[in-house]
Amino acid sequence: SKAEGQNRLHRFEPGLLLVRRLRSQLVEDLRAAIRNDGLMLYYQPVVDLVSGRLEGVEALVRWNHPTRGFIMPDEFIPLAEEAGLISELGNWVLRTAVQQLRAWIDDSLVDGDFSVRINISATDLQSLQFIEDVRNVLRDTGVKPDQVVLELTEVAIVKGNELDRYSLAGLRGLGVGIEIDDFGTGYSSISYLRRLPVDRVKVDRSLISGLGTDPGQPALVAAVLQLVRACGLEAVWEGVETAEQADILRELGCLSAQGYYFSRPVPPDDIPALLADQQES
Ligand code: C2E
Ligand code: CA
Ligand code: CA
Ligand code: CA
Numbered sequence: 001s002k003a004e005g006q007n008r009l010h011r012f013e014p015g016l017l018l019v020r021r022l023r024s025q026l027v028e029d030l031r032a033a034i035r036n037d038g039l040m041l042y043y044q045p046v047v048d049l050v051s052g053r054l055e056g057v058e059a060l061v062r063w064n065h066p067t068r069g070f071i072m073p074d075e076f077i078p079l080a081e082e083a084g085l086i087s088e089l090g091n092w093v094l095r096t097a098v099q100q101l102r103a104w105i106d107d108s109l110v111d112g113d114f115s116v117r118i119n120i121s122a123t124d125l126q127s128l129q130f131i132e133d134v135r136n137v138l139r140d141t142g143v144k145p146d147q148v149v150l151e152l153t154e155v156a157i158v159k160g161n162e163l164d165r166y167s168l169a170g171l172r173g174l175g176v177g178i179e180i181d182d183f184g185t186g187y188s189s190i191s192y193l194r195r196l197p198v199d200r201v202k203v204d205r206s207l208i209s210g211l212g213t214d215p216g217q218p219a220l221v222a223a224v225l226q227l228v229r230a231c232g233l234e235a236v237w238e239g240v241e242t243a244e245q246a247d248i249l250r251e252l253g254c255l256s257a258q259g260y261y262f263s264r265p266v267p268p269d270d271i272p273a274l275l276a277d278q279q280e281s
Pocket of ligand 3: 205
């Protein structure tokens with residue numbers, strides 16, 4: 001299966017072997033990186049499929065390691081989880097992303113509809129401190145809560161306990177948006193969708209990958225879209241890599257999408273040019 005193939009790839013990935021062997025050194029490096037600006041946020045546009053304009057951006061963390069170069073989040077987020085650094089990392093990401101949005105607003109690059117999306121870990125969700133952190137960041141920056149959207153995986157939400165439900169409601173109570181990430185990969189009942197205090201789902205890119213090659217795929221996308229809307233929610237489609245995929249999504253009535261076809265994740269300094277481009281088109 002595809003999942004097994006990915007596991008096999010991962011097992012032989014030199015980065016992961018390195019993580020095992022030099023784990024304790026890496027943990028120390030990561031701790032230092034979180035505290036001394038060794039991490040960076042890249043931003044990937046979320047695009048309105050009808051107007052082509054940017055609705056917002058998703059913040060994606062990168063670690064610029066002094067000797068090993070760029071390390072991707074799939075490698076160091078698990079390390080941060082194991083080493084008990086995930087809360088500190090999550091707080092850094094939250095603060096940095098919302099401050100960046102504040103700067104773009106102050107520079108009149110974006111308006112009050114533009115949102116920044118932030119990935120939060122299951123650990124963040126379980127921590128009442130995180131709600132306080134969100135409250136504090138909103139107060140310190142004066143950014144409107146609805147311009148901040150927190151992305152949570154389906155697994156984190158569904159496997160969550162009472163406290164998680166409580167936290168989710170607490171976060172919602174602050175007025176921030178909540179989006180279910182990687183929707184469609186959780187293999188769980190979909191009935192929970194109507195009950196959860198969430199605003200949107202981000203459909204996993206595995207649902208897009210066959211668009212344009214697999215003739216059965218558009219019907220599946222249409223069915224998922226209908227299901228999500230029947231639950232009173234809207235969908236964002238991630239992993240769009242070709243013009244054909246974007247066209248099919250648009251024809252099916254999908255509203256928002258994200259993927260390499262529109263833009264790769266870019267450093268914050270590249271965002272003004274992307275915003276300027278959309279004005280011309
Ligand atoms: P995710 O939240 O599902 O993010 C989407 C991932 O897909 C990103 O990988 C992005 O670069 C990649 N991607 C975007 N468009 C395309 C496309 O068209 N095709 C393909 N093949 N890939 C695309 P990235 O940046 O390596 O992040 C991987 C995962 O790491 C994220 O998955 C998220 O779960 C986690 N992550 C990233 N930043 C953070 C963070 O600040 N905090 C936490 N807790 N997790 C994070
Ligand atoms: Ca995400
Ligand atoms: Ca995702
Ligand atoms: Ca993911």
